[in-house]
Amino acid sequence: MSRLIIVSNRLPFSIDKKEDQPFLRQSSGGLVSALVSYFENTGSSVSKFKEHIWIGSVDFSPQDWEQVEHQSKTSDFSVEPIFIEDEIYDLYYNGFSNSILWPLFHYFPSLAEFNESYYEAYIQVNFKFAEKILSIAKDDDVIWVHDYQLMLLPQILRKKNTELTIGYFLHIPFPSYEIFRLLSTSWKSNLLKGILGADLIGFHTHDYVRHFIQSSKMILKVDEQYNNIQYQGRHIKADLFPLGVNYKKFNSAGLDEDVITLREGIRDKMPGTKIIFSVDRLDYSKGLMNRLQGFEYFLDQYPEWIERVVFIFNLVPSRDGIPAYMEGKSSIEEKVSEINGRLATLNWQPIIYRYNHLSFQELAALYQSADVAFITPLRDGMNLVAKEFVASRANQDGVLILSELAGAASELGEAVMVNPTDTKEVATAIDTALKMPLSEQKSRMEPMQKRLQQYDVVRWVKDFLDQLENIKKEQANQQVKMLDDKSLVNIIKQFESAEKRCILLDYDGTLSAFTKNPAHAQPSDEVINLLKNLTSDKKNEVVIISGRDPDTLNQWLGHLPVHLVGEHGGFIRIKNTTTWEKQSATGPEWKDQIRPILELFVARCTGSLVEEKKNTLTWHYRNTHPDLGFIRSRELLNNLSHLTANTPLQVIDGNKVLEIRLQGIDKGITALKMVKLLDPDFIICLGDDTTDEDMFKALDDIAITIKIGTAGTAAQYSIPSQLDVMPLLQQFTSKEINQPGHIPHMQQD
Template identity: 35%
Template sequence: MSAQQSMEEVTVPRDGYDFVVVSNRLPVDRDVDEAGNSSWRRSPGGLVSALAPVMAQRDGAWVGWHGAPDETLEPFDHDVFHLVPVMLSELEVKRYYEGFSNATLWPLYHDVIASPEFHRTWWYAYRRVNERFARMAAETASQGATVWVQDYQLQLVPRMLRRLRPDVTIGFFNHIPFPPTEIFSQLPWRRAVLDGLTGADLIGFQRPGDAQNFQRCVRKYLGVQFTKGAAQFSESTAEGTDTTWTVNAGSYPISIDVDSIKELADSPEVQARAREIREELGNPETIFLGVDRLDYTKGIGHRIKAYGELLHDGELSVADSVLIQVASPSRERVDSYRQLRELVEGMVGRINGQHDTISHTAIRYLHHGYPFEEMVALYLAADVMLVTALRDGMNLVAKEYVAARRDRSGALVLSEFTGAAEQLRQAVLVNPHDIDGLKEAMLYARDMPRAEARKRMASMRRQVLTHDVVDWSQRFLADLAGHARAGRDTPADAATGAAEHGSSDRGSHDE
């Protein structure tokens, strides 16, 4: 039985919502006090900040997992959000999230920096969970609603949702890179994933290259050609009628909540904390800063290696320079992440053991998260920001640093393999695999003339402050509405795609 046949249509709710966001996690975190009482608080992050006003204006709901396995919650309201929790079992978290999403798709979509694992049990869990998310969205959306699905954990939801609710407008945004055909071809379920994605009216990617990779994969594995970023698909329903829609794919680089960062950077308390950080470090001449999740895509090891060699070469000394490396914990139940932590902490220990003095430390390594106020204080305190990702869809830390540099001082060393590099061209761009080149870039950033540094930072700030996360969401949603109207006006016999090109369950070579 095909997925199309197995997913029965749902009844359009009378009290449904006109705008529905679907993501792996809800936009809230649970707080538990010492007495065991729990409450909810809004999650930090640009996506939540960008969509909160849309939720308030358009009668919105958010579908997602609430973070606790094996717990079922009824829908509830918090802040401006109507929240629709999706239940995940402990086994589904292990297989769908830790397994297929983060040990299969994540490394595959990041140029196979780590080897992806392919397990059918993970895939089956991923498909089952995506069906649950699609059904919850279908049961939440009003007639003709707009549904915006977020990220790689839910790539099957658009087509599943279209089969359940062909009346809704569907957007999808991929927050991570999309790989070229040579890499994507390794995925045993490649056609099923493409079939899922092409259920959307508009698919957004971080970079034009990601959109082009997706279009090439669709042409190769589904046999459908994109023309000027658009392709037409049709599918037969269980009743024997055809439904036709146009899929648009393009670049919509995400950004940050500029206003909140500017407000914190202007705060006397945060500015005082930045000065205090420098004093606690002994007022070094240069503070280098790295802020990342502890992830193998971030190039943390390359950065630390380059810094250690600069100390060994005598180009830097612990008396006048320090590297602060914030590495927030990430996916610590996944083997590759545990191994990375051991590697990074070993490197830091060896460098500090060789170069520390009684009064100075070479690398301040901080393996825990911080409140955002502290992060902005670190941005203000740092002279050189190091973003050396080996592959990154965007990298918002780079933009946050730029937004925080209110006096236009500071220098940004930025990997050319980040999406941000296409927008922040006045950064000192580097290939992080080139350790010698990275060392030269770090020294150049340290020694950059003040006038040049201010000119570069002013240019980057104009870009970031103009194109914030609100601008990103507004552009995507405006285009989604426009493309959906145009696509539904297209005659069915003009479609170049066909249902047989998009089978999510057929084909033993893709199972």
Template identity: 40%
Template sequence: MDTTAHTSAAVADRPKTSPSTLASGFAPARTARPAESSEHETPRRLVIVSNRLPYRFEGDGAGGFSFERSVGGLVTGLGPLHEEAGNLWIGWADAAEGLADEGRAALDGALAERACRAVFLDTKDAKRYYEGFSNSAVWPLFHGFPHLARFDKGEWEAYRRVNERFRDAVVAEARSGDVLWVQDYHLMLLPSLLREALPDARIGFFLHIPFPDYETFRMLPWRGEIVRGLLGADLIGFHAYDYVRHFLSSCRRIAGIENASGTLMADGRLVQADAFPLGIDYERYRDAARTPAVRRAAAEFAAEKGHEGCKVMLSVERLDYSKGIPDRLNAYDAFLDRHPEWAGRVVLVLVTVPSRENVGSYRALKKRIDELVGLINGKHSTMDWTPVDYYYRSLPFNQLAGLYVASDVMLVTPLRDGMNLVCKEYLACHDGDGGVLVLSEMAGASSELHEAITVNPFDLEGLVSAMEQALAMPADEQRRRNAPMQHRLARYTSRKWAREFLDAMDETKRRQEGLGARLIGPDSARRMAEAFLAARRRALLLDYDGTLVPFSGEPAHAAPDAQLLALLKTLGTAAGTDVVVVSGRDRGTLESWLGGTPAELVAEHGVWFLDRNRSGWTLEEPLDDAWKDAIRPVLAGFVDRTPGAILEEKDFSLVWHYRMCGQELAERRVIELKNALGELEGSGLALMDGNKVIEIKPNGVGKGHAAHRWFRDPSYGFLLAAGDDRTDEDVFEAAPANAWTVKVGGGPTRARFALRDCREMRALLETLAKTAG
């Protein structure tokens, strides 16, 4: 048995084509390198591309620069990989906007020593790209605050120009075999820009914020460009599966691209979307928490602030409306109102890290937080107790770790968060010990840390109850809850996250290469044309919908155009050439559309035959249609319950179409319908899955059975069978070994070759027609 027979047929990304290539309708098919050859090659270089570089820097006044390693989840996760020899990090040098050319040259040299490459931006574009589109449109929309989003065309155009500037920087540095890993929402157009410039590159993309549901994402005027930009990557990563699901839904609804288990076919190229939850450097926090310096910092904090005898609830967040800081303060105020017994026995340490202070909405948020802290302290304070200990600054690592160690409860209750690593850092600092994590179910981390006390951050009563539960939780229950979370985090570190993503990208490329090897390129097309010309008799068995014409939401709207009719006539009148259209269409439609051509027609997947002499339709074998009376009401009921569904009745089959239905509803209805018709087995009927259709027909009727009429004829020296869906697989399976079998579009197939779409299929037939002429 041919072990490649059940692999997926797809089309690799189309490279730049010459005029002669375009005329013939084929793009060159790239030859996949054998996977086993990789061990003999130079190790691949990783090029990380992000909005910012992993270093903060400033000039020293003497032409030099001082550098400090940035902190944060991205640098923590990718830092170890960046430090490996030969790897490179490309990012915006935002602090260098005022430098003259010689200053930028000096900075380039200093960054090169740290394996970094700076991208310099026009000052106006930088502001519109970063503060504008990235953080005034994408950030609020993707976090579920559409009322705060600003959609400005000028800012969008700046975003596009900056992404193009990043493309130029990457292309200038890229080498053959590099892995290009693009990071986050600032650069969502970059994957497709890189794909156009570097068609064979390994490109990954990771989104570090949530991807919104379709109903929210569709508000973005440039949603289509964003989806297509991301689809330039080979692998698209998200923190949580919910975000993957939302992205896939938008791909279908906006770009019309379906998926199978997260695999999409974009422009004939396989793209994978999957979830990779970002971890932390667990050992760093665990070990730091045990050092004398951090233990001392924790003890000094309690002593200096007069917190002895108080339970400490800690909140550490960057200043942002998505973090839910005011909601947290309101809940704490309500908790103190309802539980006066905790007065003097608990303190909330609120650390708010400055962020985007030049943005008006952030300044307003800072003012609101200040007012709430003042209100709570003014309302509840006593002479020797202040309920909120407020810090508006970033903290050094040891001081932050000390706060984690000193805290009894960690409040992580964002309104929406892509992942949130603070909760993981807290658990690492309490390794093997107690401490209570109160975690928002709206944070990506909640899918991993389900042993925490999870809360709806919009539910004030729920937050109050969670605070009470956390403060009263016994130490043994704290350790019992924490242990599985800590073990999980210790295993799935930031380094493992990065490695798993890169391994998944390698696997995606292997799948692409396996698929792309069977594309019909110039060599295959030439060999096919030579075989066609050499044969005395030829048979071309062609499916109709999805093969000769694109699909239409309304089946009646897929009539052939004049060009297709002329093509079938040219082929059908060529000496020794029989053209057969084998379709699921009913005989009346086929004859009205194609009756004027010399093509033989096969209707209803092999029920009816009409030869080229048009001597009348004949049945392959006697069939009974009495069964339809029992099945028709079932299908009609599903049409009524499924907006967009259509019931089509043919002579000997019933067809339920769901191309125009919403995907989620259609998927549910398909399962229900199959269950409802589950008793067909043994009834002489078969249920057939097609492309967005379910068809019930007599058992034993199929395109493969019908094709035997031509496949068994030894006088044919050339056989071509082409189709696009599950019904055509029977034809491919029945075809003799020397037949040219062609799958149009992506998906698993038994065909030997593949083409991307109807346009390429028509181009192939045009080539054969010219050969025949």
């Protein structure tokens, strides 16, 4: 059995002192609650892991740790602390993590403090985490990395050990591309690459998934379909896993004697009064000032509630080391004082303000005492307070007022939804909530509770880990055989012993890299020299089998002693001749029907273009916006499929292209025709595109076939990228063959 290694910024403990004796206090928070609940509910007898290990930084010294280490040994998990210098940690945590990433990802770009020293510390700490993990991790371990402080970590681990199983979960929003692109070029690129080192990437909502994928497409040019991402030869999945709460714990908390005592105490102090309650960490993303303004406006517009309602406003201390937070605290306290000073009476105070931590019992008592939970963040990754309130209402009464900008809004649609910046709407919502009949309260609460009960914290953990296991199986099933040194040596030996060889080569994406303008992809001097070297050996027959039109192939390669195949087999020119043989007698009339449709889609998709050849029409969308290009390509493919049904035409869905051509003409048919003509005893074939798969399938039993790139293929081997083509082909020139065992360097990045 494997081990589960949890990695988060902090361990789930801090050190407190009682009578000068240090002791470990378990931290609160959604992740801690989720994992501890999972460990408790999946004991060793049913767990798929033989051990749980938690790795994180700590806010105490190694000397303090020695005194309390024995207290950390639980039956649920063991811990591995990481000790970081205070100065570096401050730059990494208060700096890059919480003065750049946090405000930016929560749509407060004006609060971001861009500082290169912050990023340098962020890199340093992520490497320090990697060092600790790699010192204990085994190949079959499952590593689950959490949150925005460790975005670089998955890729660091992946580069050190490609066999690791790595999951990554982001607990805050992933912003839209327009916000994410505000990061410097290298920062945003490296952060995305870091996350993409994972096998499975989790987010709270579908919006966050799409934002991440869009940024990855725009910045790293990844390929993606239905949340499945292809990047650097790896199959990665991004998906939503909304974090739940410990439903049973909160729902049954009302039976706890301490909770009962606290709840009755709250109610005894406020007889006949409606209670509105909120609890938040002190943070500008929580919309605290907007909430106070909304409550104040409510009292002004609905004066009948004076002395009949109390707002218990609890803030939990957070990030005291960041000036913006302390300034926010002062502003909030001034606003509370202003409202209380203006509206309070001798017998009543509208807001009861508290700035402290709450125990579970205190929190549960407040959840159960309140008539209304008032949760209105300006932006929130999830917001578990809203879910905890719903779970706590065992009698299915109470009303939740929830910001539509909270991640939880997608699951708690029966709440009274508000835009926290709309003061009038907030005030109306409070009045509606306070007046809501019990029957309506229950009709709203019941479906929300059912949803939370079905997808609680244990289900969240299990769902993510199950999906991580599934994606590893999918990777194994899709894995292609990479051309290794041993296989290459064997191929070279076959090549050397052959008397007549046929070398079939695609052009675009194989001999030449893709360019924004197809006309700019003419062969380099290196390619020309390579082809000259290959054809200087009389045993070699080189066939360039391309989608290019005959005129372009003549211009670029016509002076070389190679066989040329244009338009995927539509035209053939035998070497040392000037005549092109057309492979179909059908005329070009069909183009007049197809061309206007392609031109319409050019107008609808900026950056796309139509390329017309003698036997084909091609719609290119490589230079379009990734999302729009893909959407338009699916629309066009659907239109063309219907239009060409029961005709001699076929539509080829290629690499950022859609090509329309006559049936019965493809690279596979043409490759077999050339092999029959040349009658070689050694055949090797290289290509990168969907159209090259026809060759790989046709030649499977008689040739060595090699795919450029790591997508699924019918080829026998793959090499990572187009950059590896020239070093590979150099092995088959007369100069290199005299150096047996010379293996090219394969590009890995």
